[in-house]
Amino acid sequence: MKKEDLLKQFDLMQKKFGSINCNSVYGGGKDKNPKLCLVFMNPTAKNIATSKEWKGIRCQWLGTKQVWNFLTNVGLFNKNLNDIIQKIKPKEWSPEFCKDVYKEVSNQQIYITNLAKCTQEDARILPNKIFKEYRNLLLEEIKYVNPKKIILFGNQVSSIVLNKRISVSEYRKTSEDLKIEDKVFKCFPVYYPVGNGFFNAPKAIEDLKYIIEME
Numbered sequence: 001m002k003k004e005d006l007l008k009q010f011d012l013m014q015k016k017f018g019s020i021n022c023n024s025v026y027g028g029g030k031d032k033n034p035k036l037c038l039v040f041m042n043p044t045a046k047n048i049a050t051s052k053e054w055k056g057i058r059c060q061w062l063g064t065k066q067v068w069n070f071l072t073n074v075g076l077f078n079k080n081l082n083d084i085i086q087k088i089k090p091k092e093w094s095p096e097f098c099k100d101v102y103k104e105v106s107n108q109q110i111y112i113t114n115l116a117k118c119t120q121e122d123a124r125i126l127p128n129k130i131f132k133e134y135r136n137l138l139l140e141e142i143k144y145v146n147p148k149k150i151i152l153f154g155n156q157v158s159s160i161v162l163n164k165r166i167s168v169s170e171y172r173k174t175s176e177d178l179k180i181e182d183k184v185f186k187c188f189p190v191y192y193p194v195g196n197g198f199f200n201a202p203k204a205i206e207d208l209k210y211i212i213e214m215e
Contacts, residue, residue: 006140013133034109034111036150049063154191
């Protein structure tokens, strides 16, 4: 599936599963052969790209702070750029600044996406049945991006993507194979490091540093 076709499908899924007042949010960064593909859950309405008035790129975590701190602590994001992020307010994220942020993501050989691309107006947790509706599209996205390693954040994302029950506490620094057609991708379940999972961020940082150094 071509990238343009994927984006169209994500927008259709927003109409079905998301708020009519919000945009769907896509993946972003190095979208061809990155070292890492980071898979989170679903977009937060705090992301400025979810606004119907937004004219810039529609990528994950724009206008937020925790993820960029997390990636900086792992060594996967520029500290000076993160210092700016931590100081400015969401409304101060211009389309140009957002491009700069994701240029750095690409320079770090990372692609960031969510399992589900639909945005709600609140912070509700999506049920498994909605995440499962996105699984095949995520597999198409992974096939298109072709990452060297895939990081699956949290039990719910890991279990749905790998199609088996996963507890990240039992998978620390280990991988599961994900076969998509004739290609096998290495997937690493990792603690969810932001939001309600913020207290697990130190474990996620430790494990992600280890995974990065693995051959």
